[in-house]
Structures are given as C-alpha cells and as structure tokens.
Amino acid sequence: MIQARILIIDDNVAVLQSLRLVLKGAFCTVVAVSDPQLIPAIIKEENIDVVLLDMNFGKGKMDGQDGLFWLDRIKHRSGLDCPPAVVLITAFGDIGLAVDSLKQGGDDFIQKPWDNADLIRKIAEAAEKRREKRQQANRSIGQQVGKDISQPVDLTDLEREHIRKVMSECGGNMSVAAKALGISRTTLYSKLKRYGLQ
Amino acid sequence: MIQARILIIDDNVAVLQSLRLVLKGAFCTVVAVSDPQLIPAIIKEENIDVVLLDMNFGKGKMDGQDGLFWLDRIKHRSGLDCPPAVVLITAFGDIGLAVDSLKQGGDDFIQKPWDNADLIRKIAEAAEKRREKRQQANRSIGQQVGKDISQPVDLTDLEREHIRKVMSECGGNMSVAAKALGISRTTLYSKLKRYGLQ
DNA sequence: GAAAATTGTTCAATTTCTGAACACTTTTTT
DNA sequence: AAAAAAGTGTTCAGAAATTGAACAATTTTC
Numbered sequence: 079m080i081q082a083r084i085l086i087i088d089d090n091v092a093v094l095q096s097l098r099l100v101l102k103g104a105f106c107t108v109v110a111v112s113d114p115q116l117i118p119a120i121i122k123e124e125n126i127d128v129v130l131l132d133m134n135f136g137k138g139k140m141d142g143q144d145g146l147f148w149l150d151r152i153k154h155r156s157g158l159d160c161p162p163a164v165v166l167i168t169a170f171g172d173i174g175l176a177v178d179s180l181k182q183g184g185d186d187f188i189q190k191p192w193d194n195a196d197l198i199r200k201i202a203e204a205a206e207k208r209r210e211k212r213q214q215a216n217r218s219i220g221q222q223v224g225k226d227i228s229q230p231v232d233l234t235d236l237e238r239e240h241i242r243k244v245m246s247e248c249g250g251n252m253s254v255a256a257k258a259l260g261i262s263r264t265t266l267y268s269k270l271k272r273y274g275l276q
Numbered sequence: 277m278i279q280a281r282i283l284i285i286d287d288n289v290a291v292l293q294s295l296r297l298v299l300k301g302a303f304c305t306v307v308a309v310s311d312p313q314l315i316p317a318i319i320k321e322e323n324i325d326v327v328l329l330d331m332n333f334g335k336g337k338m339d340g341q342d343g344l345f346w347l348d349r350i351k352h353r354s355g356l357d358c359p360p361a362v363v364l365i366t367a368f369g370d371i372g373l374a375v376d377s378l379k380q381g382g383d384d385f386i387q388k389p390w391d392n393a394d395l396i397r398k399i400a401e402a403a404e405k406r407r408e409k410r411q412q413a414n415r416s417i418g419q420q421v422g423k424d425i426s427q428p429v430d431l432t433d434l435e436r437e438h439i440r441k442v443m444s445e446c447g448g449n450m451s452v453a454a455k456a457l458g459i460s461r462t463t464l465y466s467k468l469k470r471y472g473l474q
Numbered sequence: 475g476a477a478a479a480t481t482g483t484t485c486a487a488t489t490t491c492t493g494a495a496c497a498c499t500t501t502t503t504t
Numbered sequence: 505a506a507a508a509a510a511g512t513g514t515t516c517a518g519a520a521a522t523t524g525a526a527c528a529a530t531t532t533t534c
Contacts, residue, residue, distance in 0.1 A: 475534105476533105476534090477532105477533080477534080478531100478532080478533070478534090479530100479531080479532070479533080480529100480530080480531070480532080481528100481529080481530070481531085482527105482528090482529080482530090483526100483527090483528090483529100484525105484526085484527095485524105485525085485526090486523100486524105486525100487522105487523085487524095488521105488522080488523070488524105489520105489521080489522070489523085490519105490520080490521065490522080491518105491519080491520070491521080492517100492518085492519075492520085493516105493517105493518100493519105494515105494516090494517100495514100495515085495516085496513105496514090496515090497512105497513090497514090498511100498512075498513080498514105499510105499511080499512070499513095500509100500510080500511070500512085501508105501509080501510070501511085502507105502508080502509070502510080503506105503507085503508070503509085504505105504506090504507080504508090
C-alpha cells in the first residue's frame with residue numbers, strides 16, 4: 079500500500095469506477111469524482127498528492143482543451159505552495175496533446191486502454207516526485223520569511239492562534255469569547271495566561 | 277431546470293449514480309460523491325444548496341449514526357453562516373430515525389426505494405427553503421460592515437477539523453500524526469474515537 | 475518470514491476543565 | 505451620577521482528559 083492520496087477525475091462514471099478499483103488496491107487514499115469543478119476544493123482540503131485527470135469532458139469536445147484548462151488550474155492557479163502532481167489520461171493517441179500537456183506542467187501521460195501495472199507505476203512515480211518537491215519546499219522554509227508552508231500544525235499552536243483571533247473578534251471580551259469557543263470562562267482565562275495572550 | 281446545486285453523498289456507487297441520473301435531469305448542478313469526508317470541503321467551496329445524504333456508511337453499522345454525525349457537521353459545524361439544506365435518505369422505514377434527524381436539523385426524509393417525482397419535489401422544496409433563508413441572512417448583512425459574518429469557530433470543531441486534516445496528511449498513521457500534533461498517541465486515539473473520525 | 479513499526483488496550487498519576495461562588499471593577503442604562 | 509448589568513480575577517472541589525508505561529496483537533517493511 080503506497081502512502082499517497084490520489085484524486086481521479088473522469089466524467090465517464092464507468093471509467094471512473096474502474097480506475098478507482100485499480101488504484102484502491104495500491105494507494106492508501108483514492109478519491110474518485112466525476113465533476114472537475116470540485117478539483118480546487120478537493121486538492122485544497124484533502125492534501126492530494128496526484129491528480130489523475132481525464133483530458134476530455136462533456137461530449138463533442140475532443141481536443142483536450144478541458145484537460146489543459148484544469149491542468150492549468152491545478153498547477154498554476156490553485157493557490158497552493160506545492161500543487162499535486164498531475165497525470166493526464168485520454169482515449170486518443172494524440173502525441174501533440176501529450177507534448178502540450180507535459181509542457182504545461184503535466185507530470186505524466188497515460189492512454190486508454192491502460193495497463194494496470196503501468197498505471198500504478200506511473201502514479202506512484204508521480205507521487206514520489208511530488209513528495210520530494212514538497213520536502214524541498216519544506217526544507218527551504220527555514221530561510222523564508224513569508225507564511226508557513228503547510229506542515230502539520232501542532233494542536234497547541236493552532237489553539238493559541240485561534241483563541242487570539244477569537245478574542246480579537248470579540249473585542250477582548252472574555253465572557254463572549256469563551257461562549258463562542260465553547261469553553262468555560264475560567265478555562266479561557268487560564269488558557270490566556272498559559273499562552274501569554276494577556 | 278431548477279436553479280439549485282445538489283450534493284449527493286452515498287457510499288453505494290450504484291445508488292449514487294442512480295440518484296445522480298435522476299437529479300441531473302431536474303437541477304442545474306449535481307455533484308455525486310461517495311466519500312462523506314469530502315462534505316466539508318465541497319459545501320465550503322461549491323455553494324451547495326441541498327445535500328442528499330445517505331444515513332448509513334460502511335457496512336455493519338445500520339443505526340443511522342453516521343448520517344446524524346454528518347448532518348450535525350453540515351448544519352452546526354460547517355462554519356458557514358447559512359449551511360445547505362439536508363435531505364436524508366435511508367433504506368429502512370425507521371420512523372424514530374426520521375424523527376431524530378428532523379429534530380437535529382434535517383430538512384426532509386426520503387426512503388429507499390424512492391419515487392423519482394417525490395425525490396425531485398422534496399429536494400426542490402428544500403432548495404427553495406434554503407434560498408429563502410439565505411436571502412433573509414443577506415438582507416440582515418446589508419447593515420453590517422465587514423464582509424463575512426461567520427461567527428467564531430468552536431475550539432472543539434477547530435480541533436476536530438485539524439486532526440482530520442493532519443491524519444490525512446500523515447497517511448492515516450496515528451503515531452506520526454500524534455507526534456505532528458504534539459499530543460500523545462493514546463490521546464489522539466481517544467480523540468479520534470470521540471470525534472468519530474476512525 | 476524475521477524484524478520493525480503500529481495499533482488497541484489497560485492503568486494510575488497528573489493536569490486540565492468545569493460550574494459555582496464571591497468580592498471587585500467596568501460599562502451601560504436611566 | 506446613581507442604579508443596574510456585565511465582566512473580571514480568584515478560589516474550590518469534583519469530573520474529565522492527558523500522559524507515559526506496558527504488553528499482546530496486528531500490520532508493514534525489508
């Protein structure tokens with residue numbers, strides 16, 4: 079079981095399910111969705127490592143424009159400091175499209191009908207590649223100034239930050255803030271003291 | 277075509293597809309997902325009007341607890357100022373469960389096997405109801421200054437969400453996640469149980 | 475398939491959270 | 505400015521959560 083989170087996007091539900099079944103046997107988390115509009119939400123919230131993306135959505139359109147559109151969204155407009163790897167998939171042996179997609183940031187390219195072993199291998203490679211990139215990004219945090227690159231946050235830090243924010247939102251009123259936070263006033267009081275937020 | 281955005285959650289892919297096909301004919305946007313963990317991300321990002329939610333996930337469990345859990349997440353812990361309407365669906369004619377779910381904020385209740393016309397009608401009603409509520413909410417914003425009203429988030433909710441995310445980032449490894457969160461493994465273990473995140 | 479890591483449990487000591495209480499201070503109402 | 509209301513600082517004792525240690529069972533890794 080490879081430690082990677084995969085998102086499959088394909089509007090053909092039969093294909094989607096088929097891909098899902100294959101990948102579920104190899105990766106720890108596999109999310110399969112037929113609506114590409116959900117891509118931004120899911121990669122933002124679910125920390126996806128690899129997106130397996132169909133090049134063609136809807137019917138008539140067969141030029142891969144949709145795939146390229148979403149590829150761009152994932153790679154360049156997701157707002158993430160380290161976007162997931164993207165493996166593109168299509169039913170057509172279009173070399174030109176493959177070249178275009180790789181140029182625009184795609185990490186690999188698969189053709190239907192696919193070979194399961196090949197599919198898993200390529201996705202695993204993409205996941206590994208992404209993992210390395212992320213580690214590099216994390217390493218360079220040390221020297222960075224700006225905000226942090228999403229390493230898991232300590233629960234205490236999260237709590238301290240949140241309390242600070244809520245206290246500010248509540249105009250410094252402890253009683254109100256305590257109610258909003260769902261803790262007793264005395265607890266908030268001692269937390270403020272403990273966290274040095276007075 | 278009714279102007280509403282519907283999210284269907286059902287871990288049975290066949291049922292999911294079936295529901296999707298029915299609703300796709302009646303509503304402008306229909307998102308179908310089998311993994312309930314995606315609910316927070318999707319309703320947060322996709323401006324969903326109605327969630328059609330299966331009461332039972334996983335296998336053995338048939339008491340509707342999962343449905344009630346996610347209902348609560350949507351209605352009371354989404355952090356949204358105006359959460360989507362929720363229509364619950366189940367295979368069992370359990371009146372008690374229906375009453376519980378409606379009490380806890382469910383907007384309607386549907387039983388399998390469902391009648392398509394009835395399904396569409398109930399969802400359309402829920403969408404309309406939600407639309408009215410939202411307009412009211414918007415009206416009262418009019419006099420406010422800041423953009424979002426989103427009330428401060430409960431500490432427990434914050435913690436639950438964060439733990440869910442970190443567990444995902446850590447590939448489900450409790451020991452690693454606990455270290456990242458800065459709590460003991462046993463504590464993480466009991467928190468996962470308490471929060472129903474296992 | 476042996477070794478290493480992780481999980482599910484229990485346990486008792488320790489820490490934190492809780493509501494209630496009460497005197498005191500600040501803010502709001504009249 | 506007096507009265508009323510709300511909020512603060514503090515204490516207390518019981519309830520709840522957290523902790524590290526421990527150990528068998530399971531899963532993962534090599």
